[in-house]
Amino acid sequence: MATTGLTRGMGSFFKECEHPESRWTRCPHEYKIRYRNAAGQQTEESGFATQEKARTRLAEVYHARKNSPQSQRKAERIQKYGGMQFSAYAAEWLKGQRHQGPASLRMLESTLKNHLLPAFGSRRMGTFDHKVVEAFIETMERNGVGLAAQTHAFVRLKTILLDAHRLGLYEDNPVDGVQPPQYDPKRAVIPSLAQLQGIRTAGDEAFNLVAELMSGCGLRNGEALAINVDNIVADDVYRVTEQVNQTTKTYAPLKHRKVGEYRDVPLPARTKQAIEHYADTYGTVEGYLLRNPKDITLPMPHHTVDNQWRRIRRSRQVHIPEGMVLYGLRHFFASNCLSRGIPITDVAEWMGHRSIEITFKTYRHLMPGSIGKAAKILDLGLAA
Known part of the structure; x- marks a missing residue:
């Protein structure tokens, strides 16, 4: 089916028959027209005996659309x-x-x-x-x-x-x-377990606690800074309810969440012990552990941990993978989960991603051989 276009935006006319365009004027089949209506939707009309009638109808529709109040307003916006x-x-x-x-x-x-x-x-x-x-x-x-x-x-x-x-x-x-x-998966530099062990003991106790929370629970930097003992809702569950906002340096809702919304994450025994040890050693303020060293009524600011991370990297006293950033501790959590067969849907929820697509794009490379593994599991079921 061939179509013949007219002035841009005017539409086109055509015939739905086996004849080439050169024979349209002599074949008995009717013409059809196609155009966009005032709402921008594609519309077709049929029943035109001659090409001239099809053209005339297209011109009528075109001029009516151009002269409509909506089109005039659009033209004014384009001009402005x-x-x-x-x-x-x-x-x-x-x-x-x-x-x-x-x-x-x-x-x-x-x-x-x-x-x-x-x-x-x-x-x-x-x-x-x-x-x-x-x-x-x-x-x-x-x-x-x-x-x-x-x-x-x-x-x-x-x-x-x-x-x-x-x-x-x-x-x-x-x-x-x-x-x-x-996204290039190679950009997510993840430490090995041996490297993580060195990093988790390379700074002061506040830094070490943040490292534990990011690698053990998958918390973001700001979420780790807002750690609160009252949010341990079970021996193996921590409820993430807020973060320390990097700009305002105050407690704020979680990323992609409204005030009062939260997510529950797994709390490994090691991480729980680290939280309790810090609380027993330094105390808490309304349940919060990490406070501004210059004013304990305020949260600990991001730069306190960031500066330590830079000093640790410069010192070269611990082995840190080339290109790793502090966020790599959170990547370790995802890697640890996925390599042990935990469903990616659960990992996406625990990490607070807006959609599972983000998790998949970021960590798909951490699930090698998943199709082969699935085939073996399905084969077992078929043989049962």
């Missing part, structure tokens, strides 16, 4: 925002992100300042398409930008462009078909 520079549009968009927390806003501003504005600050909003976005990703890769920074930059750019797309600036979604920055 199409020529606007990305920097001005992003600044206006940022004002509407009041629902974001302080840490999220800080990251948004950082991503704009360090990646998006240098690349697109003066670009007119109406000139974006998938090729522009793909070239941006390629440039970040070529310049050695870290994967996390690449991902944040792409997600923010995508969000801003989709906002503009909803205003009608683009006929087609400017990020359709664009492959986002791809």
Whole structure:
């Protein structure tokens, strides 16, 4: 079935028959037309005896759509925002992100300042398409930008462009078909058990406790800093209810969770003993263990642990894998779970991931031979 296009946005006419387009004017089959209605949905009409009637109907629909109040408003938005520079549009968009927390806003501003504005600050909003976005990703890769920074930059750019797309600036979604920055499993550097044992005793007792909590329970850095003995809800269960916000240096809801929401995680006996030992040695404040060394009424700030980690790495007194960051202690927890056959759905829940896809993309390489293992287990069931 061939179709004949007209002016962009006008639609097309065609015949659903075996005849080539060159014989349409002589064959007896009716013409059909296809166009997008005022709501943007593809629509077909049939019953046109001649090509001229099909064209006339398409022109009627096109002009009615162009002259509708909705189309006029869209045209006004295109005129207003199409020529606007990305920097001005992003600044206006940022004002509407009041629902974001302080840490999220800080990251948004950082991503704009360090990646998006240098690349697109003066670009007119109406000139974006998938090729522009793909070239941006390629440039970040070529310049050695870290994967996390690449991902944040792409997600923010995508969000801003989709906002503009909803205003009608683009006929087609400017990020359709664009492959986002791809995760490389080799980037998740995980310590061996022997290396972990050295790391867990390399700092002061506060650092060592954080290392125990991250590697034993899979807590994030900020969640470990908010450790509270009252959250030990069973001998083998710890309830994660809050974190220390890196920006505000105060207790805050968990990542991807609302105030009052929590998640329960496994509490190994070794980790429980480490918590109790610290509490017995240094005491607690309303159940909290880790406090600001300069003011015990405040939580321990992130930089206290981060600075120790940097000193430990520089000292070379313990063997730390090349490229490992403090977050590698949390990666160890996931590796320990998955290598022992614990379902990835459980691991995703315990780690507080927003979706299992994040867990799968990050740790799929830690489950080698899972298909072969499954085949053997299924074979046992079939032979029973």
